[in-house]
Amino acid sequence: MEAAIAAQGLRKRFGSFDAVQGIDLVVKHGEVLGFLGPNGAGKSTTMRMITGFLAPTAGSVRICGTDMLADPLKAKEHMGYLPEGAPCYPDMTVAEFLGFIGAVRGFSGAERARRVDAAVERTNLQGVYHQPIETLSKGFKRRVGLAQAILHDPPVLIMDEPTDGLDPNQKHQVRELIRTMAKDKAIVLSTHILEEVEAVCTRAVIINRGTIVFDGTPQALDAKAPASVIRNRLDHVFRTLTTADTESRR
């Protein structure tokens, strides 16, 4: 079976700044990949190249076997994407917004209604279904963004900081949702919260200064911390991996 996401030699240069300097990443169906790194490490840039929002300076991206650069529309059909901050149209109601996304994704009539209902149910949006998005709380807005991303039941789901800014209950809900979808999908999510990786991810990738510095299971990440460290072991490893590099360059 073709890998869900296959990124090869991804590079992105903004002017004289190398934001991403050669990233290879293969994600299989059933994997939940936690994408970690300090701010400015190139997480969002990498995700934006994988989702086709940014054109890479070099390298290629294939989504379920379709090349993003050669056939972007087909590649995007396989993919649901929650951009950073979950942008939605504030003047639309949840119903209108999800209906619009469904229509753009090519669903109509009863099929569209069924898919919108299913996405609303999965993200618990029934209570605010007819409310304008601008009147919703941050947690609800994030869930509208999630509903939009899973509406077409995509085999590939990419989420940029899905739990950022949510309260502990809302974080828990989003993680539960991710876990229920994890079985057959390839999921990539970026986060700053290391416990999240232990809680939902089957694989962790840490990038720093545009290159991958760790790729393995959360358990392997944990094992890298010396036995003397008892609390916040992942934080310890994260700091070691992402700051040692900085200092050695200076």
Place this chain on the structure above:
Amino acid sequence: MSRLAPIVRREFTAYFNTPLAAVFLVMFLFLTGIFTFNVGQLYERGQADLRPFFDFNPWLFLFLVPAISMRLWAEERRIGTIELVTTLPISIRDLVVGKWLAAWAFACVALALTVPIWLTVEYLGEPDRGAILAGYVGSALMAGAFLAIGSALSAVTKNQVVAFVLCAVVCFLLLMAGYPVVLDFLGGWASPGVAEAVASVSLLTHFEPMERGVIDLRDVLFFAAVVAAFLWLNILLIEWKKAD
């Protein structure tokens, strides 16, 4: 093409989700009335035609059309939804054309609401209906050209006010290029060829025959070319500068 319909529908209803549509329509009809009856002296002229109405139309559009087009892309940039729509399985061409069609449909609604002025001259006399229809076609084409310019310029900024001003300035220059003041000024020193070239890029030069009731295919093609050129520029601007 099926992907175009939801874009047009969303953008068109977006105008009515905010007070913008109501404010625009009231302003447009109010100013149209003043220009046609007070400034243009429709009654005093004693002629059953809509020349005063169409004469002022381009100048009204100059300030009102940028208000319709300014939000098209600037707003997507400001709230970040540009990242959402450009990662959906829809081409940038469809997005650009869909947004423009929605804005144009809205402008045509505004124009359609001026029909009572037509009915007034029908009541007062026997106007040349063909000429009036031609005038409406010209006005609609003018609005379409302004909107394409405004849409493209709205793609360069996330600030709607900047988008408004840029559009008004470019449209103003394109209108003025055909005005007698400019042409007389050019005629004084430039070669006739230059003056003619400047006049030929003016939207006004191509609008006036239609205002008088003459629909020349070349004029229609000129407006179509302006729309196509600016929408093409719009597509390029989004493709190059999506993430900025």
